[in-house]
Amino acid sequence: MEVLEAVYRISGTERVRDRAAAILLEQTIETPRSVAERYAFVRDHMMGSVGRVDLDPSNGALATLSLPVVTASIDPAQFLNVLFGNSSLHADVRLEDFTPPPSITTMLRGPRFGIPGLRERTRVFDRPLTCSALKPVGASLEDMAGICRDMAEGGLDLIKDDHYLADHPFAPFDERVRVCQDVVEEVAARTGHHAVYIPNLSGTPDDVKRQAFVAQRSGVGAVMAAPMLLGMPVFHQLCVSELEVPVVAHPSFAGVQAIRPATLYGKLFRLFGADAVIFANYGGRFSFSAATCEEIARTLRTPWLDLLPAFPTPAGGMDAGRAAELVHFFGTDSILLVGGSLLEAGDDLREKSARFTESVRDAALAAKRPR
Amino acid sequence: MEVLEAVYRISGTERVRDRAAAILLEQTIETPRSVAERYAFVRDHMMGSVGRVDLDPSNGALATLSLPVVTASIDPAQFLNVLFGNSSLHADVRLEDFTPPPSITTMLRGPRFGIPGLRERTRVFDRPLTCSALKPVGASLEDMAGICRDMAEGGLDLIKDDHYLADHPFAPFDERVRVCQDVVEEVAARTGHHAVYIPNLSGTPDDVKRQAFVAQRSGVGAVMAAPMLLGMPVFHQLCVSELEVPVVAHPSFAGVQAIRPATLYGKLFRLFGADAVIFANYGGRFSFSAATCEEIARTLRTPWLDLLPAFPTPAGGMDAGRAAELVHFFGTDSILLVGGSLLEAGDDLREKSARFTESVRDAALAAKRPR
Numbered sequence: 128m129e130v131l132e133a134v135y136r137i138s139g140t141e142r143v144r145d146r147a148a149a150i151l152l153e154q155t156i157e158t159p160r161s162v163a164e165r166y167a168f169v170r171d172h173m174m175g176s177v178g179r180v181d182l183d184p185s186n187g188a189l190a191t192l193s194l195p196v197v198t199a200s201i202d203p204a205q206f207l208n209v210l211f212g213n214s215s216l217h218a219d220v221r222l223e224d225f226t227p228p229p230s231i232t233t234m235l236r237g238p239r240f241g242i243p244g245l246r247e248r249t250r251v252f253d254r255p256l257t258c259s260a261l262k263p264v265g266a267s268l269e270d271m272a273g274i275c276r277d278m279a280e281g282g283l284d285l286i287k288d289d290h291y292l293a294d295h296p297f298a299p300f301d302e303r304v305r306v307c308q309d310v311v312e313e314v315a316a317r318t319g320h321h322a323v324y325i326p327n328l329s330g331t332p333d334d335v336k337r338q339a340f341v342a343q344r345s346g347v348g349a350v351m352a353a354p355m356l357l358g359m360p361v362f363h364q365l366c367v368s369e370l371e372v373p374v375v376a377h378p379s380f381a382g383v384q385a386i387r388p389a390t391l392y393g394k395l396f397r398l399f400g401a402d403a404v405i406f407a408n409y410g411g412r413f414s415f416s417a418a419t420c421e422e423i424a425r426t427l428r429t430p431w432l433d434l435l436p437a438f439p440t441p442a443g444g445m446d447a448g449r450a451a452e453l454v455h456f457f458g459t460d461s462i463l464l465v466g467g468s469l470l471e472a473g474d475d476l477r478e479k480s481a482r483f484t485e486s487v488r489d490a491a492l493a494a495k496r497p498r
Numbered sequence: 499m500e501v502l503e504a505v506y507r508i509s510g511t512e513r514v515r516d517r518a519a520a521i522l523l524e525q526t527i528e529t530p531r532s533v534a535e536r537y538a539f540v541r542d543h544m545m546g547s548v549g550r551v552d553l554d555p556s557n558g559a560l561a562t563l564s565l566p567v568v569t570a571s572i573d574p575a576q577f578l579n580v581l582f583g584n585s586s587l588h589a590d591v592r593l594e595d596f597t598p599p600p601s602i603t604t605m606l607r608g609p610r611f612g613i614p615g616l617r618e619r620t621r622v623f624d625r626p627l628t629c630s631a632l633k634p635v636g637a638s639l640e641d642m643a644g645i646c647r648d649m650a651e652g653g654l655d656l657i658k659d660d661h662y663l664a665d666h667p668f669a670p671f672d673e674r675v676r677v678c679q680d681v682v683e684e685v686a687a688r689t690g691h692h693a694v695y696i697p698n699l700s701g702t703p704d705d706v707k708r709q710a711f712v713a714q715r716s717g718v719g720a721v722m723a724a725p726m727l728l729g730m731p732v733f734h735q736l737c738v739s740e741l742e743v744p745v746v747a748h749p750s751f752a753g754v755q756a757i758r759p760a761t762l763y764g765k766l767f768r769l770f771g772a773d774a775v776i777f778a779n780y781g782g783r784f785s786f787s788a789a790t791c792e793e794i795a796r797t798l799r800t801p802w803l804d805l806l807p808a809f810p811t812p813a814g815g816m817d818a819g820r821a822a823e824l825v826h827f828f829g830t831d832s833i834l835l836v837g838g839s840l841l842e843a844g845d846d847l848r849e850k851s852a853r854f855t856e857s858v859r860d861a862a863l864a865a866k867r868p869r
Binding site: 155156157158159161162163165166168169172173197198201202203204205207208209211212213214215216217262263264265266267270289290291293294295297329330331332333334353356357358359360361363364368378379380381382407443466467470471473 | 533540573575578582665701724750751814
């Protein structure tokens with residue numbers, strides 16, 4: 128019988144096997160066992176089981192549970208529900224990891240383009256991709272177009288909307304997308320460098336569906352969306368029903384501190400369909416350690432369930448001057464997303480973009496040379 | 499100028515005004531100030547401001563920020579984004595509270611029925627409403643119908659699906675809804691007691707939309723959905739575009755521990771449209787304190803923004819024997835949701851439901867008598 132295997136970290140070290148059994152009950156039938164035993168189908172298919180429960184020298188205990196796929200595989204929301212629905216409310220439980228069986232992988236599918244598909248679109252195969260953001264929110268369409276032009280001429284591979292850009296009256300989605308897409312196409316025709324413009328989708332499912340349609344009709348090469356803001360089932364429906372271009376996942380509102388970061392960003396976002404996943408980099412203004420970032424990046428790229436690998440996209444208070452360090456740390460299959468640090472250049476935006484592009488190229492080359 | 503006021507708790511007590519300024523930047527333009535100052539509209543409308551920043555004797559500091567409504571009021575996802583998007587990723591920041599201005603209240607609307615509308619449907623005005631859940635998942639439709647009949651005959655006001663009931667092949671949504679709605683209607687015709695059956699909606703936005711249609715066509719008196727599982731913008735779209743019946747919010751996957759519980763359950767869920775909000779009660783198997791539960795309940799019912807009050811619905815490992823205590827603690831305008839503790843009664847389910855109903859009635863009466 129197929130099972131969904133999940134690993135939870137339990138705080139405390141006493142009676143952890145009992146605690147694991149209680150978590151199993153919470154995530155399966157949420158009913159006293161005596162009640163469930165009355166129904167043959169429930170008893171045979173719904174109870175799951177407790178596997179290994181080991182004390183962890185660093186903190187508490189790790190419990191591996193087998194959860195019933197017959198219920199987790201019904202829909203994307205139900206999958207999250209069975210994986211970490213009620214237990215997310217327990218202060219002493221944290222979701223560490225999970226392994227979905229084929230029926231769930233078939234339902235959720237993962238990246239449709241992933242690293243290979245995004246590389247095809249940028250035609251860059253031998254170094255990290257460079258990325259920056261159109262901001263600040265509130266700048267006019269003319270200003271946005273100017274920033275976009277400087278970045279494209281400076282050779283950036285990906286130019287994404289800031290995640291605060293929505294369908295504002297001062298820079299409406301449809302016009303913004305048309306203007307920015309025109310800019311990258313014009314620069315490509317003139318210089319031969321094809322930057323990919325990536326608009327941000329925001330709103331209710333109906334809003335987002337309409338924006339996805341408009342963006343694709345305008346010819347964009349990819350889109351961005353925040354799975355935890357929109358809802359992960361919406362994100363999934365976007366991927367499988369609305370999008371024919373890659374999607375970049377933004378971490379906004381993802382402060383679900385009870386999920387191990389590598390599991391949330393590295394596995395869940397990838398499984399739900401993200402082709403590239405933005406996360407808060409170490410050494411910026413967020414609190415992930417280098418080890419956590421390395422684990423997120425590794426998890427996104429590692430062979431898993433026959434899913435395509437997805438691009439790790441470290442971001443958040445990063446300085447273009449760190450290009451060499453980050454190329455070394457994250458390796459070739461990564462997207463280096465630098466925002467404010469480029470925009471500070473003002474009139475020198477094109478030059479600073481070009482220097483950033485150059486330093487990534489150089490660092491990637493240097494990494495290949497024998498030392 | 500309208501502002502969205504938000505209060506954040508900052509860990510630590512040093513340089514907290516600088517930290518508050520950094521959070522403001524994160525939640526507004528996420529761009530160095532020097533860049534933003536170049537654009538007049540950004541400078542005048544997007545920067546927000548830092549208000550009071552006070553050390554809190556219990557823990558860290560509380561910072562009140564004014565956030566730009568011109569961007570937060572665009573759509574429900576963007577509202578969350580501006581309220582707590584990136585800052586949710588900061589380990590030292592927690593969202594404590596917020597006060598939306600009229601433009602955001604107008605967009606989100608809050609409960610369409612709330613306490614008065616749900617009372618009308620149950621015709622119970624003078625005591626807490628009683629509620630239980632159809633479970634365990636995996637039981638057949640015949641079993642579900644039997645449980646539903648016992649509970650309805652036992653006089654429960656609300657009979658909701660367990661949150662693990664999705665559109666399973668062994669108990670498909672459409673049939674389950676028809677069967678259970680038929681049961682409550684049959685019992686009402688026979689006994690005069692109108693229990694409200696509340697099916698659970700689950701899946702992608704398209705799934706949920708279809709289920710809402712089917713459920714309402716079957717004549718159900720309310721529905722349940724989990725805002726954090728489905729995505730809060732989906733929940734909102736359901737409320738304003740798909741539903742003509744009240745909606746009960748389930749807390750599954752809401753372990754966003756960086757939001758104060760009363761703010762998440764009491765304000766956000768209500769603002770997004772929940773008529774009743776289920777939360778983990780004190781003294782059960784979850785970790786909220788009695789004080790937290792009291793605050794959630796008070797927040798849901800307190801006059802706020804001209805929104806209807808919503809029913810606090812404590813649940814989670816509650817025993818029917820606690821009825822009197824809970825009536826006393828939560829007062830008349832509450833829904834007392836008891837699941838497994840009733841189902842353990844097995845063949846005595848109807849009697850135990852009736853005793854629970856009776857004890858809530860008695861406790862509510864006793865509370866009114868002069869002591």
